[in-house]
Amino acid sequence: xxxxxxxxSMLGGAACLAAGPAFADEAANEAAVAHxxxxxxxxxxxxxxxxxxxxxxxxDARMGLGTIRFVKAIExxxxxxxxxxxxxPQSMMxxxxxxxxxxxxxxxxxxxxxxRGLLDSFVSDIAAAEATLDGVGDSGVKLRLDLTKLRYDAxxxxxxxxxxxxxxxxxRVTGFREEDxxxxxxxxFDKGDALxxxxxxxxxxxxxxxxxxxxxxxxxxxxxxxxxxxxxxxxAKALAGPGGDPMYQEAAPFADFISFFHxxxxxxxxxxxxxxRQHIKAMIALSRESWTAIEAETDDDREWxxxxxxTSPFASVQVDAGRIAAWRAVLDQAExxxxxxxxxxxxxxDKGFNLARxxxxxxxxxxxxxxxxxxxxxxxxxxPVTTTQDWEAMVGAFEGSFGVSAxxxx
Numbered sequence: 001x002x003x004x005x006x007x008x009s010m011l012g013g014a015a016c017l018a019a020g021p022a023f024a025d026e027a028a029n030e031a032a033v034a035h036x037x038x039x040x041x042x043x044x045x046x047x048x049x050x051x052x053x054x055x056x057x058x059x060d061a062r063m064g065l066g067t068i069r070f071v072k073a074i075e076x077x078x079x080x081x082x083x084x085x086x087x088x089p090q091s092m093m094x095x096x097x098x099x100x101x102x103x104x105x106x107x108x109x110x111x112x113x114x115x116r117g118l119l120d121s122f123v124s125d126i127a128a129a130e131a132t133l134d135g136v137g138d139s140g141v142k143l144r145l146d147l148t149k150l151r152y153d154a155x156x157x158x159x160x161x162x163x164x165x166x167x168x169x170x171x172r173v174t175g176f177r178e179e180d181x182x183x184x185x186x187x188x189f190d191k192g193d194a195l196x197x198x199x200x201x202x203x204x205x206x207x208x209x210x211x212x213x214x215x216x217x218x219x220x221x222x223x224x225x226x227x228x229x230x231x232x233x234x235x236a237k238a239l240a241g242p243g244g245d246p247m248y249q250e251a252a253p254f255a256d257f258i259s260f261f262h263x264x265x266x267x268x269x270x271x272x273x274x275x276x277r278q279h280i281k282a283m284i285a286l287s288r289e290s291w292t293a294i295e296a297e298t299d300d301d302r303e304w305x306x307x308x309x310x311t312s313p314f315a316s317v318q319v320d321a322g323r324i325a326a327w328r329a330v331l332d333q334a335e336x337x338x339x340x341x342x343x344x345x346x347x348x349x350d351k352g353f354n355l356a357r358x359x360x361x362x363x364x365x366x367x368x369x370x371x372x373x374x375x376x377x378x379x380x381x382x383x384p385v386t387t388t389q390d391w392e393a394m395v396g397a398f399e400g401s402f403g404v405s406a407x408x409x410x
Contacts, residue, residue, distance in 0.1 A: 029143060032064025039151035039160030041072040059141040063194055066133035067143060070197065071152055071166060073125030074099070079156035080118040084110040084228050097227050100168040102155045109230040112217040123208035130201035136194040138293075142301070147185035174407055182313040188302040195290035196305055199283045199410045206279035213272035214265035214365055223260035226253055261367040270362050277359035280338050284331050287410050291324060305408065317408045326397035327409045333390060342386045348373035352385035 028051050035044025048065040052058060078099050085107025086097060150166035153159070167185060170176065187193075221233035267273065290305070297303075300310045308320045336342040343352025353376040361378075369375035395402040 026060070028058055028061035028064055032060075032068060032143060033145060035068060036071065036145065037149040037151065039153055039164065041068055041075055041152060044068045045072060057137075059136050059139040060143070062132060062136050063141050063143045063189070066129050066136070066194070066197070067145075067189070069125070069129035069132055070201070071150065073122060073129055074166075074169060075152035075154065076125055077118060077122045078152070078154045080121075082155040083108055084114065085230065086227055087229060098172050100154070100172045102163075104155070107228065107230055109232050110224075110228050111232040112220040115220060115224070116212065119208055120212060123205055123212065126201050126204050126208075130198050130205070133194050133198050133201075136191060138191055141190060141194070143189040144302070145187055145189060147187065180314075182315070184313075186302055187304045187313070189304055190293075190297070190301075192290050192293035192297065193304050195286050195293060196410050199286035199290060202279040202283040202286065203410075206276045206283070209272040209276040209279065213267055213269045213276065213362065215268045216263070216265040218263045219260045219265065222263075223256045226256060263366075264369075265365040267362045267364060273359045273362040277338060277356065281335070283410070284335050284338070287331055288328065290410070291328065295324065314408065322397050323409075326394050329394045330391075330406075333386060333394065337386055341384075343381055343383050345385050345387065346373060346376045346380075349376065349380055351380040351382060353379035354381050354383075355379075 028048060031047055031051075032044060035041060035047070045065065045068050048061050048068065051061040052065055055061065078101055081097070081099060081101045082104050085104040086099070086101045087103070147167050147170070148165065151160045151162070151164050152166060154164040167181075171178070171181070221231070221235045225231045225233075225236045225239065294305055295307045297307055297310065300306075303310045303313065306312045306319050308324070310319075312319055333342070337344060337355050340354040340356030344355050345352050357379050363375070363378065366375055
């Protein structure tokens with residue numbers, strides 16, 4: 001009898017050990033969701049980092065921690081922009097000034113170095129999120145989130161309100177209206193989605209490194225008074241008050257937008273240009289890998305990115321075998337271009353320019369000279385050139401919705 005009891009105890013202990021990781025994974029998942037919905041991101045980061053340190057194979061903890069760090073990067077940036085009083089007009093030229101930031105009645109003065117510091121920290125924070133998500137395995141990880149419940153402290157006052165919702169970031173950055181959003185925003189984020197988010201992290205880092213590679217303080221001085229009320233620059237100090245003159249209000253933003261891109265930006269950190277190219281290459285590789293994982297899925301569980309046999313949450317973003325094949329062709333063509341194996345055409349020249357050399361051998365950036373031709377001259381080469389016909393053949397599969405589809409397909 002005693003022997004029987006010992007055997008039963010041993011089996012029971014083994015069963016508990018076998019069940020332990022599963023329970024631990026579920027607990028990590030629940031902790032991540034709880035912190036993301038409460039907006040307690042710093043506490044969530046500390047808790048899940050501790051779990052992952054003790055159990056590096058815990059994919060749910062890794063997925064939750066990476067997601068928290070991504071949202072926390074946006075929270076930190078938002079708080080910085082709030083501190084300096086970011087205000088309309090919003091602009092597509094730099095997505096980070098499109099964030100929905102509350103109105104600050106008493107903003108601090110901001111100079112170029114301050115804004116550059118915000119951008120540098122944001123890139124570093126996004127890199128930490130991407131590095132955390134790297135390593136999420138094929139363990140069947142599922143992070144079940146209702147995006148309408150995700151919140152963060154947008155203004156840094158220590159209180160998270162219902163107005164500080166992450167879904168507002170999605171709508172502002174993508175341009176989606178309320179009616180464009182699906183009726184439910186509950187998703188079960190899995191391995192394919194982790195790869196997708198890593199791809200977007202690399203896109204953000206590529207843009208950030210491009211800006212940080214250059215000294216564009218003169219452009220900041222002339223254009224950013226439209227974004228911040230207390231820009232510290234000689235140009236901002238000399239400006240006449242807009243008063244009630246509608247001509248001034250309409251013409252000034254347009255004039256300063258031209259000035260922004262007309263000023264040459266010297267290269268001060270060339271290694272960041274090389275890093276930007278590597279981020280683009282990483283995005284292409286991760287996009288391929290994410291679609292391989294997505295196409296292999298056999299469930300249909302609240303998909304963020306569905307395969308052709310799953311349900312798409314967005315009516316404007318449809319997925320079928322033809323569009324996935326077309327997207328893979330876009331990635332192939334983009335890789336040839338970013339590697340310099342296919343040249344980019346320019347309307348002024350018979351030859352194309354080598355985009356890889358633009359990143360690896362950077363010169364001062366001047367958008368006007370790129371448009372008119374002289375900036376492309378050092379990079380002109382003989383060789384195969386990507387054509388409009390190449391791209392039209394690929395994007396035709398999206399039936400006029402390539403732009404919005406590309407945002408989601410990544």
